């Protein structure tokens with residue numbers, strides 16, 4: 001069976017208005033089974049379910065957090081696992097999606113990096129995360145208005161599939177999202193940033209900088225050996241010039257590594273002239289992590305120093321800490337060590 005979510009809405013099977021009906025069932029109604037598409041002729045529904053599948057997961061496990069967010073662990077059809085997080089806010093519903101199983105980047109502070117690289121996710125597997133979350137939450141997929149590609153994986157190393165998924169997210173007959181509500185987070189792959197700028201989709205870029213100097217960065221982000229900060233920032237400047245979208249700089253504070261006042265000052269200097277926002281992220285510890293997070297007082301001091309130097313800064317206190325919301329944490333554990341709700345077993349296959 002072929003994955004129907006690989007198709008753009010205009011490529012869906014059937015004639016014009018049948019295509020629109022299928023797209024509506026998938027992305028507005030959140031159908032995970034062709035049998036639900038009751039305004040299609042029975043013969044067509046049967047033919048569709050013989051040829052196509054909607055769900056990309058053998059199993060979906062949900063781990064609700066006390067703060068209202070829900071972490072999802074997806075078992076893909078080949079048995080590999082990936083994750084996503086649902087974060088409801090009073091005025092919006094956000095999902096954090098994965099683009100890979102594991103990650104080849106190997107950042108030392110990241111639980112996903114410790115897993116190593118499994119494989120790239122297909123466009124269908126990226127979109128299926130939204131559909132499965134909406135189904136579990138009992139909402140339309142179109143009610144999810146914010147997407148951050150910040151889960152497992154480096155999206156710019158799987159850019160073809162990520163772009164394909166984003167096109168369906170943006171498509172008026174797909175998830176009809178605003179490009180400003182989609183954020184792609186990268187550890188800094190200049191070639192990928194240039195390509196994303198050329199695609200001109202208008203999505204937001206978040207750069208996981210984590211250190212303003214190459215020496216520190218190389219200690220915590222292996223890809224920094226290949227891409228110096230100056231080269232990455234040049235690509236980011238190009239992205240900003242092309243898209244006029246403010247770039248977010250992600251910065252996980254690690255004790256004694258990247259939390260010195262001189263690093264705050266260097267960061268402020270680097271960001272001069274760039275429309276940028278710094279998101280300071282308290283480290284979310286995981287078992288076996290080789291680094292330690294900066295204590296709260298240090299985080300506040302680092303933020304103050306940046307603000308004093310005129311850098312728009314916020315602290316992103318992590319959600320879902322009680323269920324291991326830092327990406328990769330669930331896959332590192334055995335699910336039985338946490339409460340879980342099996343769902344959609346064999347759905348739509």
Ligand code: SF4
Pocket residue numbers: 103104105106107110111112113114151152153154187208327
């Ligand atoms: S921080 Fe991002 S790029 Fe680095 S290992 Fe984790 S998932 Fe990969």
